[in-house]
Amino acid sequence: MKLAVASLLAGLALAACPAAGAGAASLDARYEVSLLGITLGTASLSGGIDGTGYKLDMVARLTGIVGGVTGGRGSGAATGVLVGGKLAPKTFAVSSANSSESRTVRMALAEGTVAGIDIEPPIDAKPDRVPLNDSHKRNIVDPLSAFLMPVNGKGHDGACNRTLPIFDGAARYDIKLSSAGTRKIELDGYSGPVFVCQARFVPIAGHRALRPSTKFMAENRDITAWLAPVAGTDMMVPVRISVKTMIGTAVIEASRFRVDPGVTATAARR
Template sequence: MIRAAAVLAGLGVLTTAAQAETVRTRYGISLIGLPFGTATVSGTLEPQAYKIELQMKLTGLASILSGSKGAATATGALPGNHVSPTTYATTSSSGDITRTVRMSMVNNNVDQSEITPPWDPFPDRVPVTEADRRAIVDPMSALIMTVPGTGPVIGPAACERTIPVFDGAARFDVVLAFVGTRKVKTKGYAGDVAVCSVRYHPVAGHRANRPGTKFMADNKDMEAWLAPIGQSRIVVPYRISVATMIGTVVVEANQFEVSAGPQATVQAH
């Protein structure tokens, strides 16, 4: 759940202006229509760099039953319209297990990675090769989406893409396709969003015989609604819905905060 939420609730932001922008988005998480948790994603953006942070926790009965919570952060550079992550780290806790993942990347290739404690070596786990660790983005950087061209930001160009993701243990593709547009309203934003269908394609690191893997690979009931940020050609997740084996999970923004100011310093290590 933590890994999926990090991908689904991750914030994609970029600025092409000569100043820094700070973005803070708050999300509510529900399961089969019932409040389930919250997530806050904040980002500091400069013309050539970014830093993104996620905090997520379950609330109400869900927190009593599982106690799950998680945090993640990513930094990187933005050469042109290309996302080039440099660091990624995440910590997730569920019950009495806390797992930490750390990665460093160079030119979209994994340089170093560490998972503590490591995932169990089940015999049906598909091996990760060196090729699977190349030409990738981390989960937090995965949804940094610039919209190419000069046409409408909210339209087909916002969605049509395949995102190659490596989370330190598993390599998978997230495939988006344009469905249409909708009008939405929340604190900080009112307007159109692009509605994208989402498909999950496992590549390596997953357990091939696990029912959940097959369910997600066959899952056609996933959507992402993308909203624009500021005047740049950037879209970020407004709403994510994913059918799971226990019901539909929805991650939906209830507040957008975007502020611009003098250029700040974003350290991308």
């Protein structure tokens, strides 16, 4: 699984949660990954949130013929605290591998700024790679923490209207979200409304400027995310993410979305 694709799919939500009244819950979600309607693999998201902190874990792997050929798999973890009414990520780590390469990214963060980073093996230097500087590592959120979406006490309707400043360790980009209505869904653990967000990908630094895929994604108008409420909290989490790619539409869609209100992030860590 390529780091950039995984980060984009994970980065379609911004973590910035109110400390007061945030509530507590544990989350257990399972997603199916498909391309052109063909199931390619699965992903799981688990963890917990409460009024003081959160912990999230994600595991993804390709299955079937594609998985057998590529060996594609990935995992990630993120932790953070709530400070001054906003979610503040503290740690982020992601590892991905396939039959030809593997990479691990680890970041430490403080007050929305990258305090330390390790990428192994390092990202290759390329003439068309847009340079990163210190400003690109401030006021950001990591992709996995970004799966937590606040409603800010103003009702769920405003959940989509925001710009998300994402840094995945290798690239800095914005995801611009806007509201595209609501739907009703029914799946294991949740039945009810979801809020549909239209998304735009805006590369800022760390990307390959001359790559056709960069131009394609910057002009892409077919990216959406569906958000469902996490019972017991003031947050929402994506249950469906759809991204048009150069070879077809990729979809990550929940088949299970189970929430246990009242279970704290501390308890979920055990």
